[in-house]
Amino acid sequence: MATLRQTITNALLMTAVVSMATPVTAQDCATPGQWLTPGNQHAEAQPPMGWDRLARQRVVLLGEQHDQAAHHRWQLSTITALHSRQADMAIGLEMLPRKVQPALDQWVAGELDESQLLDRTQWYRYWGRDAERYLPILRFARDHRLPLIALNVTPEQRRELSDPASHQWTLDQRHGVPVPLAASARYRQRLMESFEQHSSEQLSSHISEAFIRAQLVWDSSMAAALANASHQHSLVVAILGLGHVQYADGVPHQLTRYGISDVTGLMPMAAADACLAPTGVADALFIAEPDAPSADTPRLGINVERTPQPLGPDRLVITAISPDSPAQYAGLEEGDQVVAIAGHEVRDTAQVRALMARSLPGSLIPVEVLRAGERRQQLVTLPSPSP
The missing domain is CATH 2.30.42.10 (PDZ domain)
Structure with missing residues (x-):
């Protein structure tokens, strides 16, 4: 079962990659640093809806491929631009569960150094990816006293809430995460394509349904935390994986239960993919070329x-x-x-x-x-x- 759990986790983290593998059949229509509306090959120097309108949204979702440094740089520049227009902002983090919220509050208050922050949030236990990619955003939040919001639940809680029996539990028993809204057929198909790429065993209906339930718990948890934060701040910007943003099927769909429709999904994408991206994959695309391949990681042995x-x-x-x-x-x-x-x-x-x-x-x-x-x-x- 441990192997299956790891497979599910890997697939959840990579749900966006499947639908981004578009074959290139046309010349690139944009260059790095420009913006596009999916389905429209007219590149612009700023988001198509404009920065002022973006800053008036209740929730702005900034997608990422977690291993792409260029995506994290884009997220920081976007947060900076939005903050210049809306100072009452909070930043939500997919990476951390709610139980570590006190440590984030202490960090923003200037009470922790970086080593203490990573230790008390158990960053490498809960996220496992290089903190150096995210620290510039966390430093910006501390420097400007912007609240950081832990959006997720722990892996143990996610497994609990993926059990159909948990649908009968109270909201307190569910760690504040409501029963998720049902997934669309399009979302289910994307999730299954992702899972099949990462699964080394024959897929059964039981396993596939467990995977989908886990993804919906993930989306519902983040939506609930974002909805709560949106009642306290004029704008909440969320840092999360592309798969939770695409086609508004993930977190945006779960936000509809709270009556939150002022949601904008932004995604970084290579020009070759962005120029051929289907309408509706996001509200706007930023052209960010993939990081150059690095040399093999040296090993201690x-x-x-x-x-x-x-x-x-x-x-x-x-x-x-x-x-x-x-x-x-x-x-x-x-x-x-x-x-x-x-x-x-x-x-x-x-x-x-x-x-x-x-x-x-x-x-x-x-x-x-x-x-x-x-x-x-x-x-x-x-x-x-x-x-």
Whole structure:
């Protein structure tokens, strides 16, 4: 079942990619930095509806492919433009569950540094993607005292609420998430296409329905939090995956139960795709070319597991070391507790992956470990790129 849950999670995070794989048959009609209305190949220098109208919306949804740095840069520039026209703004985050809201409030109030923020929100446990991509937006919110709103529920709560029996529970029992509105046939088809791409086992009706229910819980949770925030602020801007924005089938659909129709969905897209994008996929498209492929991420050559400690926080314990690996040559050993990599404290395997993705092949990085109660630093030389 753990494998199935991971498959579902991966597919949920990638629902937008399926419908964006449009074959290119026409010359690009726009250049990076321009805007388009889907179905109209006339490029403009600003959103087609204009910044002033955008700033008067109750909710603006900014989609993203999570691994694209260009998308996060566009989100920050869009937030900046909207804030210049509407100061009473809040920013909603798909990445975090509501239980960590106090930490976001403390961050905005200037009571936490970045390390404390990531630790208290359990960023790498709940999101698992490199925080460096999102920190510029979080810093902007802190600098301008803009509330940050955790929109999601925990994975455990999402699994609970995906059980059909939960439909009989009270709103409190459902962690404040109402029973989702039914998905459209178009949305169901897109979800199933995404799931089939990520599933290594034969799809059954039971599995497919569980996946759809999980996605609807995700949408309903974020819509409920956005609706609540919209009663407290003139404008709420949400940072979330493209799949929750496309065709207004995800979060916008769930917002209709609250009578919120002033919702605009914006998406970044490569010119080749945007120029052929179907009408209605979003209210406007920003032309953002994909990031250039990066070199292979260097590897330490260790397996680590998060292990509870009798006293103090959990630690990452090395459970295996690959032969002839940088870790072996540096003197790392099985049973070492990894404390920090390149000066950054680590407590989650996703954090290790993020730090390694930022590391340069051929560079020397310090790895601090705890061995037999003694803290020591091992210098690891990362392999150079293959010719």
